[in-house]
Amino acid sequence: MEEEFHELTDRVRAELRSPQDLVAYERLLGLARKNTPAGREELARMLVAVERPLWAREIAAFVLGCAGDKRAFETLVLLLNYREPVRCATAAHALGRLGDPRTARAAAALATNPLRTAYALHPVRLLAELRAPQSVPALIATLERLLTPHTPYWRVALACVEGLGALGDRRAVPALTAAVTHPRLAAAAAASLARLGVHEEAPTGERAASEGAPSGGGEVEGASADGT
Structure with a gap:
């Protein structure tokens, strides 16, 4: 998933609009790279937290989906049918590796x-x-x-x-x-x-x-x- 993850994070970085966004983005990347059970729990909470930006949920869902964590399923399906083809492609890649029936x-x-x-x-x-x-x-x-x-x-x-x-x-x-x-x-x-x-x-x-x-x-x- 390394190449696709870099493409996703590079694209998301261009969407950031404030210093607060950058801080949240760096924290999210840190959680993704650690790939620990505690980190995945926090990523999963981001999927259902209120007022989270779409890019944060997209990264969290991608990382969890590629790791086979079925908690990412609903978010990935939503993104698979999104109006921006680049987000659809990211979701399809993760869903292909999720292993959810x-x-x-x-x-x-x-x-x-x-x-x-x-x-x-x-x-x-x-x-x-x-x-x-x-x-x-x-x-x-x-x-x-x-x-x-x-x-x-x-x-x-x-x-x-x-x-x-x-x-x-x-x-x-x-x-x-x-x-x-x-x-x-x-x-x-x-x-x-x-x-x-x-x-x-x-x-x-x-x-x-x-x-x-x-x-x-x-x-x-x-x-x-x-x-x-």
Whole structure:
């Protein structure tokens, strides 16, 4: 977790607004680095304390989650569906290491919620990483819902296509076959089908368009600042 922890703390440091924030931040980092039972107890109390800034709860939840402490679960799920993709990514990393059986159900609920599609990218990627029983059905359902012309959430659809290929479950063949006809998904869908032993060639023009699109990264298009 070392690299991700440094990225998180460097980002949070830029959010500090007062000398008091800096003092609280340094204390929090000290607790995280000590990694003692007493330190984890104090981090856990931060998750439920009133008037704690979001960045403090984010650091505490990340450290506890990566340590397998299930008290971080609720905060991490909240952050997984947050309007800032960078916080979603941090939460997904910790949830992937938490080992809580509730994680896959929560990620599936977020990924399949049509009202939260703008923030579904990291739940989708987490489902593929977890390889849980909920993963394939949730990714198929999300992908099928997004197989509409000119969807603003094509990066979420692309993550579903890539995740289904990695999971290797043939239940995904119909949805992946349909995705081949979509320009931004065509090449990835054909590659995922090939991993499943199905060779479905993307149409030439659509394959070229797909190859010109970025693969899976970045913020989801269509997300508004207020999370709607």
